[in-house]
Structures are given as structure tokens and as C-alpha cells.
Amino acid sequence: MLWLSLRQSWRESRAGPLAGIFWALVITIAVLTAVNSASDRARQALTLAASELLAADMVLSSRQPLAELYRQQAETLGLQTAATVSFNTVVFAGDKSSLVAAKAVTADYPLRGRLRSSAQQYDSGDNSHPGPGNGAVWAEQRLLEQLGTAPGDLLQVGDQQYRLDRVLTLEPDRSGGFAGLSPRLLLSMDDARQAGLLRSQSRATWRLLLAGPPAALQQLAELAADDAEVRVTTPQQAQAQSADAISQTRSFLSIAALSAVFLGAAGMLLAMQQYQQREQLNVALWRSFGVPWSRIRLLMLLRLLWLTTVAAAGGIAIGIALQALLSAQLAALMQVSLPPLRVLPLITSFVIAATLAAGLCLPPLLQLRGQSPMRILRAAPGLRWQQLLLRYMPALISLLLIAWWQLRDWQLTLWILLILLLLLLAMSLAATLLLQWLGRRQHAGSPVWRLVISSLLRHRHGNALHMAAISLALLALLLLGWLRNDLLQQWQNTLQPGTPNHFLINVQPTQREPLQALLQQYEVEKLEFGPMAVARISRINGVPAAQWRPQADPPGRRDGTVNLSWRDTLPETNRLVSGEWFAPDSDQLQISLASDWANELDLAPGDSMTFSVGNETRQGIITSLREVDWDSFRINFFILINPAAASDLDYQYVANFYWSGSGNPAQTAGADHLLRAISSEFPNITVFDTNALVARVNDLFQQLTRALDSLFWFTLAAAVVVMLITVQSGQQIRRRETALLRCMGVDRGTLYRAWWLEQTLIGCIIGVLTALTAALATWWVSSHLLEIDWQWQWPLLLTALLSAALGVPLVNALFSRGVINTAPMRILQMA
Amino acid sequence: MNMQQRLSDQHRVADADTSASAPATQQMPSVVLACRNVSHSVGDGADQLHILRDISLELKSGASLAITGASGSGKTTLLGLLAGLDVASSGHIEMFGQSLQHLDEEQRAALRRNQVGFVFQSFHLIPTLTALDNVLLPLELTAQASARKLALDALERVGLSARLRHYPGKLSGGEQQRVALARAFAGNPQLLFADEPTGNLDHVSGQRIIELLFELNSAKATSLVLVTHDLQLASHCDRHARLEQGRLVWQD
Numbered sequence A: 001m002l003w004l005s006l007r008q009s010w011r012e013s014r015a016g017p018l019a020g021i022f023w024a025l026v027i028t029i030a031v032l033t034a035v036n037s038a039s040d041r042a043r044q045a046l047t048l049a050a051s052e053l054l055a056a057d058m059v060l061s062s063r064q065p066l067a068e069l070y071r072q073q074a075e076t077l078g079l080q081t082a083a084t085v086s087f088n089t090v091v092f093a094g095d096k097s098s099l100v101a102a103k104a105v106t107a108d109y110p111l112r113g114r115l116r117s118s119a120q121q122y123d124s125g126d127n128s129h130p131g132p133g134n135g136a137v138w139a140e141q142r143l144l145e146q147l148g149t150a151p152g153d154l155l156q157v158g159d160q161q162y163r164l165d166r167v168l169t170l171e172p173d174r175s176g177g178f179a180g181l182s183p184r185l186l187l188s189m190d191d192a193r194q195a196g197l198l199r200s201q202s203r204a205t206w207r208l209l210l211a212g213p214p215a216a217l218q219q220l221a222e223l224a225a226d227d228a229e230v231r232v233t234t235p236q237q238a239q240a241q242s243a244d245a246i247s248q249t250r251s252f253l254s255i256a257a258l259s260a261v262f263l264g265a266a267g268m269l270l271a272m273q274q275y276q277q278r279e280q281l282n283v284a285l286w287r288s289f290g291v292p293w294s295r296i297r298l299l300m301l302l303r304l305l306w307l308t309t310v311a312a313a314g315g316i317a318i319g320i321a322l323q324a325l326l327s328a329q330l331a332a333l334m335q336v337s338l339p340p341l342r343v344l345p346l347i348t349s350f351v352i353a354a355t356l357a358a359g360l361c362l363p364p365l366l367q368l369r370g371q372s373p374m375r376i377l378r379a380a381p382g383l384r385w386q387q388l389l390l391r392y393m394p395a396l397i398s399l400l401l402i403a404w405w406q407l408r409d410w411q412l413t414l415w416i417l418l419i420l421l422l423l424l425l426a427m428s429l430a431a432t433l434l435l436q437w438l439g440r441r442q443h444a445g446s447p448v449w450r451l452v453i454s455s456l457l458r459h460r461h462g463n464a465l466h467m468a469a470i471s472l473a474l475l476a477l478l479l480l481g482w483l484r485n486d487l488l489q490q491w492q493n494t495l496q497p498g499t500p501n502h503f504l505i506n507v508q509p510t511q512r513e514p515l516q517a518l519l520q521q522y523e524v525e526k527l528e529f530g531p532m533a534v535a536r537i538s539r540i541n542g543v544p545a546a547q548w549r550p551q552a553d554p555p556g557r558r559d560g561t562v563n564l565s566w567r568d569t570l571p572e573t574n575r576l577v578s579g580e581w582f583a584p585d586s587d588q589l590q591i592s593l594a595s596d597w598a599n600e601l602d603l604a605p606g607d608s609m610t611f612s613v614g615n616e617t618r619q620g621i622i623t624s625l626r627e628v629d630w631d632s633f634r635i636n637f638f639i640l641i642n643p644a645a646a647s648d649l650d651y652q653y654v655a656n657f658y659w660s661g662s663g664n665p666a667q668t669a670g671a672d673h674l675l676r677a678i679s680s681e682f683p684n685i686t687v688f689d690t691n692a693l694v695a696r697v698n699d700l701f702q703q704l705t706r707a708l709d710s711l712f713w714f715t716l717a718a719a720v721v722v723m724l725i726t727v728q729s730g731q732q733i734r735r736r737e738t739a740l741l742r743c744m745g746v747d748r749g750t751l752y753r754a755w756w757l758e759q760t761l762i763g764c765i766i767g768v769l770t771a772l773t774a775a776l777a778t779w780w781v782s783s784h785l786l787e788i789d790w791q792w793q794w795p796l797l798l799t800a801l802l803s804a805a806l807g808v809p810l811v812n813a814l815f816s817r818g819v820i821n822t823a824p825m826r827i828l829q830m831a
Numbered sequence B: 001m002n003m004q005q006r007l008s009d010q011h012r013v014a015d016a017d018t019s020a021s022a023p024a025t026q027q028m029p030s031v032v033l034a035c036r037n038v039s040h041s042v043g044d045g046a047d048q049l050h051i052l053r054d055i056s057l058e059l060k061s062g063a064s065l066a067i068t069g070a071s072g073s074g075k076t077t078l079l080g081l082l083a084g085l086d087v088a089s090s091g092h093i094e095m096f097g098q099s100l101q102h103l104d105e106e107q108r109a110a111l112r113r114n115q116v117g118f119v120f121q122s123f124h125l126i127p128t129l130t131a132l133d134n135v136l137l138p139l140e141l142t143a144q145a146s147a148r149k150l151a152l153d154a155l156e157r158v159g160l161s162a163r164l165r166h167y168p169g170k171l172s173g174g175e176q177q178r179v180a181l182a183r184a185f186a187g188n189p190q191l192l193f194a195d196e197p198t199g200n201l202d203h204v205s206g207q208r209i210i211e212l213l214f215e216l217n218s219a220k221a222t223s224l225v226l227v228t229h230d231l232q233l234a235s236h237c238d239r240h241a242r243l244e245q246g247r248l249v250w251q252d
């Protein structure tokens, strides 16, 4: 049987008509494979990018030295390891001393990403060096400022002296949080041990950095899960800058993969429908020969399997070539080396193709089981839309399963089902209404009009599928284009030139004026001050704070103290997510919390918090939650209170500003470098230079943008190809008909006009309905999956509408020009 | 004799697939096809169309029957019903002693297997297969022994040996009709239904087909049911009936 079916399929494949179906499948699968594989590789690259923010794929951390067991186990599992210990200590240079946040690292640190450093001061540095060797330390510029030292000087750390080798400008796992951090001192683990720094550290954090295959990491995470002392951190959990952007891009890539599935479905819909109709005739014939059903069923399955297997083999081969091109471009644009092609997306492509093929053409064929051959042969091809919907239900369900497989998100998958159903329903409804309306007018009007109406009525089944296929492809495209625009818009807000690149802390209220004057001389921009008072949370909802959600670990809360700030208006980069902003005329303490912070502690508007400031306690009510954009490089606070309630608090200022001359010597001759000027005039103020960090985030955003873009344009090209196939494949029957009409003497002009009118009508329906569906779909994806702002995108919608309304007839005309001009006899014989 | 041998071959094949045809081949009835009070209508309500009314006929083994009638009189419908390719609205049809309406589609297929040949009015050749493959296909699908030889033989007999590798699209109507005929009788059926087998043929080719059919009829005792407009062909048959307003009018 296997042999027989193979031989049959082979024999048939040599003839013409099946070739159209076959090539439609091949191209569809090629597109599916290319987008799937390229987005898979880009996604893997992003995982690496996210890992860089942690300097590892996973980190175990503990307040005590980590058991040797973890390192041994990690090595047994084939993972790379590196260790770090962070602690505070004091360093001396001459008669000056400074508190530093020291970090002792092994030679392998960092496992992901690079350190940036420079041999000179005020330089953005390069990342060509491994970490500090034995006998040398690296420090951040502001330590040099505080100690008045330069690279090459000796520093006293613990009971040893080390040479200050280089200026540290960026640690990959440096978080954007700034408050309360002393300048970083990086030294080797051996030196730290030798200097006796690790012995008496009660407040150190020991970390084991890990990198390697996910399965091994998972195993180690499980091992550590039982250890109450050990905390496991993955890149997703790390609250690092641009983590959001990375995960948004990952989601976008998933959506791109899903769009590829839509494109695949669109391309396959008509091809498989034609295949199914041929096969239906075959079934009737086999039946009349007396072939048993079990054998017919097997034969159908095998033939379908051959068709999809061969088409998939060809499609996947072409797809691999395409994705290689695309990936090479992606790698060049993102300036990364992409991980190698994996087999999984290839298998996925095959499974998707096979599932779609089976879902599209098997159910109607299997329904033929009890039918007599004469009925099948005489069956009218037209179906009502309810029947159509029912017939394609299995295909819809397979589409959903695939969607789920691509996205691994049930909620999203169900939404997609809903949206697709809506689209189909709307389309059927529109078509039905239109046909009814036309039906009543069938005998009125010009001959052209009558031709259009009769053609629409005659082809309603084919048209319905045709429309579904085109709009599916269009939907895929709109979805991707829309989300791309939304994301870029969002990122642009972060990416704005002039993002603050310096932070100041410890600014005394009396220093604000003179500092501002100094900064103005250096032409800094975006200068912002925020008052800040230190408080302790004593009670939450009447419960002692330590007992409130004891498992919770909100960021920015050290030793139970928090920073409070106050202001009249909602910060520019924040968004109110619940509650009301401060009522201005009340002295009552009102509290606004960052929503991620509040969620960690399970707090909502209406809850109460008690702060102790000095010897006093003050109770207030949480009145709002704010979503804070931590990527914005602006001063931001977890806790804001109303200014009226803060009038008698002791406070300092923190500030941020943008200074373009950063990294260069001062522009004005004779003047000190800005940072030196600040530290000499205001020795108590600490300056953080986040230029390198801003630059890195900028780089990353640019890479992500490029990745997004090239994938989008590729998908656009793919969609155009699929739409061409789709539009064109509906034309075979039409060709015959046109030829017949011409035989009967209908003149060319009438045919042309009827054709244009009909296709424009169809194109308009597709355009309008798909645009609306895309709006609905993107709204949901934006607000629920990507968590970005959604907005109407008129230009995109208009383009989609126009391209459907004009594109459909245009492409049709392109493919049919030949028909109207060739001799009818030849066309009739071609079939 | 030869026939006995062939029957037991079929029996084996039939057995392997389903038991439905077993009784049919056990005792060879002298009446291969019987039809009593068959009526057929399609559609419902206002659209209902009574195509056939109260048809009765009988066909003995080795006999031939011609059905004529105006176009649209229901000839094709009747032929389909008689061959078990469709089920009558009412009445009773027996093929090889088996009552068709008591069988399901699967059992009717089993009954047809290797015993019934059918030539469709519109041929229904598979456009993607060559002439040879078109004839070969049913033989292979029903697991006939030495299928290739039978197929070549059949095409030879309809005079198409030179066109084996041609696709139906490249054959003329008459040639396609001959391929369809070859496909129907290649498996040496006991009962052959043909819907206007000479409808597309010129006089000479038509004549050859008629000779061929009656050669089968006499050499292999194949019973024939022919739908035709050709009165000469009808007169060759043992019996001749005309369909008028859905009723059979016997012409002999």
C-alpha cells in the first residue's frame, strides 16, 4: 500500500495541475521555516543578551559562603562557573580614605558580557581586557575623585597594598540603581583572600555565576531550591535595565513566528482546498471501483503524507537558505554572532505544515465515508458559510494548537482564536449580506454589473476561502507592522538623545543653588533635583513591617530603611496605574508606590503604612500606584509622598543631568573636568557617570530595533509572495470561465470592467475587516503581552486598506491579462 | 472451466477485505440484477424532482440490456442506482442476489469489487494520470493479480496501445471514452454498466466498441447494461427499454 500510494503520487506529480498545489506548499513551507528559524536564532541571541545583564545565565547568591557542593555539581553538569564576593570596605590612599563597594572576582568573571575599563581617567574605555589580575585593582572614576588618585597609584586595601591598574567604566551586571552605593572596587578573589578581606565579612554577598545549557541550569536551580540561604536569579528576574526591551523583543519574535504560521495557513488554505477537491473526485472513483473504505482512507493519508513530506523537504531546504541570508543580516545588524541553526524549528515547520494540511483537507474527505459515489460526483461545490465554518473548524483548531506551541501562552492563544473567529464571522456576514443584496439586484443594471453579480454568486465558496486566505496573510503583516511601530515608539522615548547620563547624591539643600550655577557653566541639560529623606517602615496595615509578607523582598529596601521623596506632580516617566494622585489641599500623609514594589509586598491603594523618621512615626494611606520606567535613567523613587506631609523632614537632594562633554576634557580651556570641579567644590557630593551604561542601553535598543526591522521587512516580503500565490491560485477556474465567456462573444472591455469591479469589491471587504481585526489583536497584544501603549495607526491601516482594495484586483489583472488576450481554445485545453 | 477459476480468485480477494461479498460468489445466481418498483426523487419540498417512477427489470447472467431515452430522462440516474453507486428513494434492487438497500456503502463497494465495471458518461478519468495508469489504478487498488498485463491487454483491445503514456487532456473525447471503457472491463467484471459508450465516437470507432462489448458478452458471459442513443446498438441487446417520464417502456 505504501508503495502503491507512493507510485500513484509520483505518477500524478509528473502531470501539470498538481504542480501548482505543490509549489504553493513548497513556498509556504519555505517562508514558515525561514521566519521560524531566524526568529528562533534571534531569540536565542536575545537570551544571551539578557544573560549579559546578569554576567551569567543564572546566579546563586547567599549571605554566607556558598557550599562547595554547588560548584562541584555545576562542573559535573558541564556548566561554566565564576565566583564573586561583594562587600563594603574602606580603602586608603595617603591620608585619604573612602568606603567602597568591593567585589572580588575569579578569573572567569564575567561569564556573559564584558567589563569595560580604561587606563586613563575620563575615558569611556574598551572591553578588551579580562578582569584585574593579582596585585592590581580596578576602581570607578568617582573613587579616584574621592581619593585624589590616578591610575598607577597604590591603594591600601585590608592589610595589603595594590596598584590601581585601570578605571572601571562598566560592569555587565551593574544595575541602574544608584542610591546608597559606594564606588566600586574590583579585585581578584586571590587578593581579597590574601588581604584577609573575606574572613571577617558578616555582610558580604557570595555569588556563584553559572553559564551553560538550560537543562543543567534547571537541575542546579532545583538543587538550590531547598536551601533557604541560597537565592537563585535568572536574567528574567534580574531587574536590570533594558530587560523589558529584551523580553518585548522576544515576544515580538514569537509573534513573528506566529505570523509565519498565519502566512503558512493562508498559503496552504487554497492549495489544500484545491487538493481536497481533486481528492474528493478520486475518492468517488475509488469507491465506484469497489475499493474498501479502510484502504481509501489509508491511501488518502499516505498520499497527503507524501505530498507534504516532499513539499516540506523542498520548502525546508529553501527555508534554510533564506534564513541563512536573513540571519547573516540580523547578525551584522545586531553585531552579534547568532547561535547556530537548531533542528527544532525545522521539525516545527514540518509539523505545522503537516498539521495544517491535514486540518485543511482531511475532515471533508473523511466525511465522505458513507456517501455513495454518484452523490459525491454530483455534489454541488457551493457550501453555506455555516457549513464552511464547520468544515474548517479542525483547521482552525490545528492553527490554535500551533499558535499555542509557538507562544506557550494559553490566554494569548484563546485570544487569537477569538479574534480569528470574529474575523471569519464578520467576513462571512459581510459576504452573505452583500450576496443577498446583490441577489435581489441580479437582473437589474448594466451587463457589466450583471456579470459581476453572477460571478460573485457563482464563486461564493471559492471567494470565501480566497478572502479568508488573503486576509489571514494581511492580518499577519498588520499585526507585525503595528507592533513594530508601537515598540519603536516606546523605545524612542527611552532612546531620546540627551538621556541623563550623570547622577548626583548627597546634595545638601544649601548646596543646590551654587551647584546649579556650576552646572550651568558646563552647559548641562535635563537637570532635575529630587528631595530625599531616609525613613524606616515600621508598620504596614498595622502589622510590624518585618512580619508583613515576610517572604517578600522588594528592591531598594536595605536594613528596613527606605528613601522617601515628594513632589506635586506625577513624574514624566511614570504612569498612574491605580488610585488617585495626591489631593493637593490635604496635610494628611498620602503615599504613592511604584507598582512593582507594591506588588511584591501585596499592597494596594487604601492600605496604610507607618514610617518612622528620627524619633517620630507617621501613618499614611496609600493613594496611588505608579508604573515606573526604570529604563529612563531619570531619578525615580519607589515611594513618593505629598509635599505638604514632608515639610518638616530632614532631606538631601538627588539630581540627574545630561552632559555631552562627558568623557572629554572640559571644553573651556583652563577649567577642570566637570567631575573634578564638582568634587573639589562639593566634596560631599557623589557623582555617578552612567554614560557607559546609557551607551550600552542605547546600543542594545538599536540592535533590537534592527532585529525587529529586518524580520519585519522579511516577513513583509514573504507575505507578498504568499498573497501572490493566494490571489493567483484562485484564478484557475476563472480562467476557464473567462475563456468561455469570450467564446460566447463577450467583449474584452466588458470583461475587464466586470473583473475590476468584482475584485475591488472583494479587496475592500478584506481590507476593512482585516484592518479592524488587526486593531483589536494588536491592542490586546500591546497591552497584555508587551505592556506598552497602544494607539491607532492610521497610516498603517490606510496602507493595508489600500493595498487590499487595489492589490487584489491589480494582482488578479496581472495574472489574468494573458487570459483575456489569449485564444480561448488554448486556455480551455490548458486545464 | 476458466470462469470457475476466476471466481475463486475473486473470492479470495473479497474475503481478505470484507465478508459482505462472500455469499454473492458462493452460488452463482442466474439473475445477476433485479430491480422491483424502484422510484427515485431528489430535492425536497417545492424543489422535489421525481426522476424515476416504479421501475422493475431483471437481467440474467450473460444477458444484455439497452436503456434509451431523451436527455434528462433519468438514464444516468437509473444506471447509477442499478450499479449500486447510489441508493434509490424507494423500491428494491438486487445485485448477485444481494439486496442493495440492506447493505451499507462499504458492503456495496465490496459487492462491486472486481465484479462490476462502470463507464461514466463524462468518463471521469484522472487528469493527472496517463492512459495506462488510469486503467491500472483500479486494478492495483483492488489488488488484482497481474494488473499490468490486464491493463495493457484492455488498452490494446480498445486500440490505444500507441497512446499509453498520454494524459487524458491530450486525448480526444473518443479516445478518452475508450480509456474509460478499457478501465471498466480490464478486470473482467461479470456485470458491465456503460453510460453512452459510443456517444462521442464516430461511426467506425463506435462500431468497434460495440463489437468489443458483445465479444466480452459472449466470451466471458459478461452481462451488459448500456445506456445509449444508438438504436442500432440497442437492437443488438437482448432487451431494450425506453425511459419516458420516469417509467420504463419495453421496446421488445
Ligand SMILES: Nc1ncnc2c1ncn2[C@@H]1O[C@H](COP(=O)(O)OP(=O)(O)O)[C@@H](O)[C@H]1O
Pocket (backbone or CB within 6 Å): A378, B042, B043, B049, B051, B069, B070, B071, B072, B073, B074, B075, B076, B077, B078
Ligand atoms: N442530485 C441531483 N440533484 C438535482 N437534480 C438531479 C440530480 N440528479 C439528477 N438530477 C436531474 O435528474 C434528471 C435526470 O438526470 P440524468 O439521469 O443525468 O439524465 P440522463 O437521462 O440525461 O442521463 C436531470 O434533469 C437532472 O438534472
Ligand SMILES: [Mg+2]
Pocket (backbone or CB within 6 Å): B072, B075, B076, B077, B121, B195
Ligand atoms: Mg446521462
